[in-house]
Amino acid sequence: MATDSDRDIVRATEPTTELERLIINDPYRGWLASEGVEIIDEFAFEDLHTVELGPWARKGGKGSVINIPYPMLINDSQLIEISPGGKSEPEHHLYEEVVYVLSGRGATSVWVEDGPKQTFEWTGGSMFTIPLNAWYQNFNASGDEPARYLAVTTAPVALRTYNDPEFIFNNNFIFKGRYGQEETFFSGSGKLFSGRVWQASFLPNVPDMPLYTWEGRGAGGINVMFDMAGNQMKGHVSEFPVGTYKKGHQHGPGAHLLILSGDAGYSLTWTKEDMSDVVKSDWKVGSMVIVPSAGCYHQHFNTGSRRARYLAIGYGSGGEAPGLYAPFAGSGGADVSQKDGGMQVEYEDENPIVLDMFEEECIKHGAMPDMRRYFPARSEYKVTLSN
Numbered sequence: 001m002a003t004d005s006d007r008d009i010v011r012a013t014e015p016t017t018e019l020e021r022l023i024i025n026d027p028y029r030g031w032l033a034s035e036g037v038e039i040i041d042e043f044a045f046e047d048l049h050t051v052e053l054g055p056w057a058r059k060g061g062k063g064s065v066i067n068i069p070y071p072m073l074i075n076d077s078q079l080i081e082i083s084p085g086g087k088s089e090p091e092h093h094l095y096e097e098v099v100y101v102l103s104g105r106g107a108t109s110v111w112v113e114d115g116p117k118q119t120f121e122w123t124g125g126s127m128f129t130i131p132l133n134a135w136y137q138n139f140n141a142s143g144d145e146p147a148r149y150l151a152v153t154t155a156p157v158a159l160r161t162y163n164d165p166e167f168i169f170n171n172n173f174i175f176k177g178r179y180g181q182e183e184t185f186f187s188g189s190g191k192l193f194s195g196r197v198w199q200a201s202f203l204p205n206v207p208d209m210p211l212y213t214w215e216g217r218g219a220g221g222i223n224v225m226f227d228m229a230g231n232q233m234k235g236h237v238s239e240f241p242v243g244t245y246k247k248g249h250q251h252g253p254g255a256h257l258l259i260l261s262g263d264a265g266y267s268l269t270w271t272k273e274d275m276s277d278v279v280k281s282d283w284k285v286g287s288m289v290i291v292p293s294a295g296c297y298h299q300h301f302n303t304g305s306r307r308a309r310y311l312a313i314g315y316g317s318g319g320e321a322p323g324l325y326a327p328f329a330g331s332g333g334a335d336v337s338q339k340d341g342g343m344q345v346e347y348e349d350e351n352p353i354v355l356d357m358f359e360e361e362c363i364k365h366g367a368m369p370d371m372r373r374y375f376p377a378r379s380e381y382k383v384t385l386s387n
């Protein structure tokens with residue numbers, strides 16, 4: 001199992017003079033410093049509901065920025081808590097933002113310079129996007145309870161590209177092709193574009209939304225991909241049955257994986273072929289694992305007694321969605337076998353320790369592992385549960 005130094009390798013963050021120089025001169029880090037916001041450099045969180053946050057008045061209460069220290073990473077996330085009865089200051093910016101509401105209830109108003117405000121209400125489990133550079137303001141509808149959300153953004157690449165916060169936060173360009181101010185824009189309705197791609201800008205209840213068959217990632221999984229307001233940043237929801245796990249794969253860095261349902265599971269991340277640097281991150285509802293570096297293998301496992309569902313938000317994970325420039329996103333081939341030139345490890349090609357660890361973990365949690373059908377050569381294994 002991995003040591004602390006292995007974790008550094010997986011993060012691609014070994015402290016080097018070059019890395020320190022990049023961070024010191026990083027325009028994105030400079031903006032965070034000017035905000036005075038706390039930065040959390042970590043890629044696995046047991047429970048986002050309970051992470052301690054620092055003050056971030058502009059956001060309506062508290063907040064911290066989760067930014068694994070990988071200088072080339074395109075996206076970050078902002079973990080925000082709006083105080084009871086609180087609201088954020090109106091803002092707009094030239095970076096994309098996709099929001100998942102962890103708890104509480106509230107509303108968001110969205111508008112552009114020459115248009116009316118559109119306001120929609122959300123609660124825990126809702127997901128929405130702020131159209132690029134549209135004005136917005138968030139409100140907590142409760143006078144007693146805080147409202148907490150996670151916003152995955154492309155702020156790092158925007159700040160690093162233009163190196164001038166004034167351009168990012170005080171630019172009046174209107175992206176009419178992304179946000180036409182249609183009455184239904186935030187109505188909660190949507191449409192199936194093709195295959196498993198769902199087009200919507202507001203999803204009222206992601207943990208319970210319908211999903212579609214996805215044979216490619218294995219073991220009876222179901223899935224839906226999101227195309228939101230013409231974003232280059234995409235997302236998807238996947239769910240897998242009891243006693244199963246997904247196929248390991250690689251893609252570009254920065255996919256933020258939130259656990260929405262299920263009662264036990266874990267993710268593995270590694271970079272070395274022999275998996276000697278593997279990191280196991282246990283999860284439950286509210287956990288998050290970030291794919292920390294380019295080329296990092298990762299694989300997700302359900303060891304609980306219920307189906308497990310997760311939401312992944314990142315740059316370009318919905319390869320079928322219109323408008324996506326997949327090569328830049330670095331996600332092409334993520335569900336194509338390595339044997340066919342892709343980045344997915346087929347079950348029959350994976351390291352045997354993957355199945356061994358999974359079956360041990362299932363038994364530990366009282367769940368019946370159900371993966372032997374994909375490994376006929378190892379079918380001698382017999383499982384008995386004591387309860």
Ligand SMILES: [Fe+2]
Binds near residue numbers: 249251255291298
């Ligand atoms: Fe992935």
